[in-house]
Amino acid sequence: MRPEDAAAIRTLPLFRDAREETFSELVRAGFLQRFPPGVTLINENETADFLHVVVEGLVELFATAGDRETTMSIVEPVGTFILAAVLSDQVYLQSARTLEKAQVLMIPAEKVREALGTDLAFTSAVVGELARGYRRAIKEVKGQKLRTGAERLANWLLRQAVSSGAEARVKLRFEKRVLSSLLGMTPENLSRALSTLKQHGVVIRGPEILIQDQGALLRFANPSPLIDAPE
Amino acid sequence: MRPEDAAAIRTLPLFRDAREETFSELVRAGFLQRFPPGVTLINENETADFLHVVVEGLVELFATAGDRETTMSIVEPVGTFILAAVLSDQVYLQSARTLEKAQVLMIPAEKVREALGTDLAFTSAVVGELARGYRRAIKEVKGQKLRTGAERLANWLLRQAVSSGAEARVKLRFEKRVLSSLLGMTPENLSRALSTLKQHGVVIRGPEILIQDQGALLRFANPSPLIDAPE
DNA sequence: CGCACGCTTGATGCTGCTCAATTTGTGTGG
DNA sequence: CCACACAAATTGAGCAGCATCAAGCGTGCG
Numbered sequence: 216m217r218p219e220d221a222a223a224i225r226t227l228p229l230f231r232d233a234r235e236e237t238f239s240e241l242v243r244a245g246f247l248q249r250f251p252p253g254v255t256l257i258n259e260n261e262t263a264d265f266l267h268v269v270v271e272g273l274v275e276l277f278a279t280a281g282d283r284e285t286t287m288s289i290v291e292p293v294g295t296f297i298l299a300a301v302l303s304d305q306v307y308l309q310s311a312r313t314l315e316k317a318q319v320l321m322i323p324a325e326k327v328r329e330a331l332g333t334d335l336a337f338t339s340a341v342v343g344e345l346a347r348g349y350r351r352a353i354k355e356v357k358g359q360k361l362r363t364g365a366e367r368l369a370n371w372l373l374r375q376a377v378s379s380g381a382e383a384r385v386k387l388r389f390e391k392r393v394l395s396s397l398l399g400m401t402p403e404n405l406s407r408a409l410s411t412l413k414q415h416g417v418v419i420r421g422p423e424i425l426i427q428d429q430g431a432l433l434r435f436a437n438p439s440p441l442i443d444a445p446e
Numbered sequence: 447m448r449p450e451d452a453a454a455i456r457t458l459p460l461f462r463d464a465r466e467e468t469f470s471e472l473v474r475a476g477f478l479q480r481f482p483p484g485v486t487l488i489n490e491n492e493t494a495d496f497l498h499v500v501v502e503g504l505v506e507l508f509a510t511a512g513d514r515e516t517t518m519s520i521v522e523p524v525g526t527f528i529l530a531a532v533l534s535d536q537v538y539l540q541s542a543r544t545l546e547k548a549q550v551l552m553i554p555a556e557k558v559r560e561a562l563g564t565d566l567a568f569t570s571a572v573v574g575e576l577a578r579g580y581r582r583a584i585k586e587v588k589g590q591k592l593r594t595g596a597e598r599l600a601n602w603l604l605r606q607a608v609s610s611g612a613e614a615r616v617k618l619r620f621e622k623r624v625l626s627s628l629l630g631m632t633p634e635n636l637s638r639a640l641s642t643l644k645q646h647g648v649v650i651r652g653p654e655i656l657i658q659d660q661g662a663l664l665r666f667a668n669p670s671p672l673i674d675a676p677e
Numbered sequence: 678c679g680c681a682c683g684c685t686t687g688a689t690g691c692t693g694c695t696c697a698a699t700t701t702g703t704g705t706g707g
Numbered sequence: 708c709c710a711c712a713c714a715a716a717t718t719g720a721g722c723a724g725c726a727t728c729a730a731g732c733g734t735g736c737g
Contacts, residue, residue, distance in 0.1 A: 259672055278584075280592040280670055287587065299577040299584075308584050308672050331570065338569060339562065345576035346530040352583030353509075353530075353539050356518065359590045360630050361511040364693070391716070399591050404693055406717055421702080421716095439511055441490055441539050594724070622684070635725060637685050652684095652734090 216247045216320070220270050223293045224320065227268075229344045233337040237330050245322040256311040256319065263300035263307055265321040269293065272317025273388060276309045277396070286396035289314070289389065298344060301327055314389045347446050354442050361442075364400040365408040369415070369436035370443050371398060376426055383426040391422075447478045447551070451501050454524045455551065458499075460575045464568040468561050476553040487542040487550065494531035494538055496552040500524065503548025504620060507540045508627070517627035520545070520620065529575060532558055545620045578677050585673050592673075595631040596639040600646070600667035601674050602629060607657055614657040622653075 221242055224230060230238055247270065250256065256267065259278060267274075274290040287309050290296050300307050301324040313319075331338050358367055371394075376383035387394065395405035409419050415435040416428025426432055452473055455461060461469055478501065481487065487498065490509060498505075500521045507518040507527060518540050521527050531538050532555040562569050589598055602625075607614035618625065626636035640650050646666040647659025657663055 278588045278592070278672070280588065280673060281668055283592045285588070285591040287584070299580045302573055303577040303581070305581075306672070308581055308588070331573065332566070335563070338573070342533055342562065342569070342573060342576065345573065345580055346534040349530045349576055349580040349583060350534070350536075350539055352580060352587060353518070355587050356583060356590065357509045357511065357516070357539070359587065360516040361509065361514045390714095401694060402716070403695085403718085407693090410717090437512055441509070441537070442511060596724095632726060633684075634686085634727085638725090641685090 216242070220247075220318075220320075224268055224270070227293055227295065228347075229295055229298075229340050230337075232340050233330070234334050237334040237337050241322050241326055241330060242320070244326045245320045247318060247320050250313045250317050250319065252313050252315050252317075254313045256313065257297070257307050257309075259308060259310045260306050263297060263305060264324050266295060266298060266301045266324060266327050267311070268295050268320040268322065270318040270320055272319075273314040274311050274317060274319070275314050275389075275393060276311050278309050284396070285399065286393055289393070289397065295344075298341070299348065302331075302341070302345070304328070314393065350446065354444075357442050359399055364398060364404055365411050366436060367398045368405065368408045369412060369432055370438050372412075372417070372424060372426065373429075373432060373436055373438055374443055374445070376429075378429075381427075381429075383429055385424040385426070387422040387424070447473070451478075451549075451551075455499055455501065458524055458526065459578075460526055460529075460571050461568075463571050464561070465565050468565040468568050472553050472557055472561060473551070475557045476551045478549060478551050481544045481548050481550065483544050483546050483548075485544045487544065488528070488538055488540075490539060490541045491537050494528060494536060495555050497526060497529060497532045497555060497558050498542070499526050499551040499553065501549040501551055503550075504545040505542050505548060505550070506545050506620075506624060507542050509540050515627070516630065517624055520624070520628065526575075529572070530579065533562075533572070533576070535559070545624065582677065585675075588673050590630055595629060595635055596642050597667060598629045598631075599636065599639045600643060600663055601669050603643075603648070603655060603657065604660075604663060604667055604669055605674055605676070607660075609660075612658075612660075614660055616655040616657070618653040618655070 224242065225238060256274065269290045269292050271292050274296065276287045276290065276296060278285055278287050296311065297307055297309065304324070331341060358370070362370070372385055375385045377385070391405055392402045395402045398405065400408065409417070412432065412435070413419070416426060416431035418425040418427055455473065456469060487505065500523050502523050505521040505527065507521065508515055509518050527542065528538055528540065535555070562572060589601070593601070603616050606616045608616070622636055623633045626633045629636065631639070640648070640655075643663065643666070644650070647657060647662035649656040649658055
């Protein structure tokens, strides 16, 4: 593992305040693995053996029921996933697959639970991380139940957008079909929702989306910090 | 506060393993209040000052966006709510109102955060409770995105049902309009969804719902422990 | 008794899904 | 560099699910 990767992981809220020995022990016990795109890392209903940290690439968390499937979230570097399952020693509620070539650090669940008892700063970081995850999930439910598909899309764009002067820009790092599933709609519907947003200051150029009139899109999206704030 | 109420609260997963002094300090610092039905206890976007414990009655958690509103969950005795906001010292994401005459113990957020640092068993109970809440929210998202309204209803009924021999029974403790909002549909639609379930072994008698053919309802509902298990 | 409120039922329309066809984009092998 | 193959994205038509609007019950309470 490269020193700069370890350093990046160290900056995560989850590890930032941990004691040095706690951190190095967790990293030492972990396996850093490389995966090609499209590989399934974990499956719903398996027991949680590892805490995963995405060091490089993109990982999609998704869930299934019967023959339906939906994307739950996209994890970028440097982010962790399935902390909750690891802590309560239960099965995963979500599956994970790589969207790109990725590097993932896998830390044995056992080690994480041990560290809980011994490092107070780490423990309160875990509490913070869980509370954050919980609140993010609540916001997700609110978005699903209170907004239409086009509104979810508009707000997602505004959250992702990188402003450059009057304009803003979103560059998709994954397929639109994944985005559609993340937003809770079909690919066809996403296409149409994007068309709808043309009337609200949005221009689509393939995987690149320009927000030419932020005011117009904001009026349509009607964002709320209680749904859209990152944490 | 009656001793039996304190004893009931003590049995909560959140408090069960706490040290005696932690528990008594939290309860001592709390206010036990009685409320009539329909009273708003907390509002979205206010800062989290108290951890709430429902001692008696029913409390509805709901959320709004613009002029839309949705029920997020129903809290029964003995249950807590908004632990996450209290711990991360942030605003509430949800509002709460009483559905019935209720008794609520309100514990100052400050005290809860203090206890975190001093009582290891309490801390790990908090971690467990947060992880549970997180996982419940993830399941809620899965249900919303992967199921139709009628399927959510069928699974909700199966979860609530009290079996008595071949039959099972659900007695609604609150209005159907609240249930419809909890399930993410309109009252009209809930009515129709209930009618649909008549074809799958369900009989409606006002606020009382009989499941006469559990097998048939199970086949329709297709429940999954990864969505429907209580925790 | 009658009013109010919650629930149900019907009619209608919108939102979003499914299925199918076409266009666009991308990577591969000649 | 081009031609081809394949996958993704878009577009259109038809349909299911769900919402809205508008009456009609039924029950409980003043």
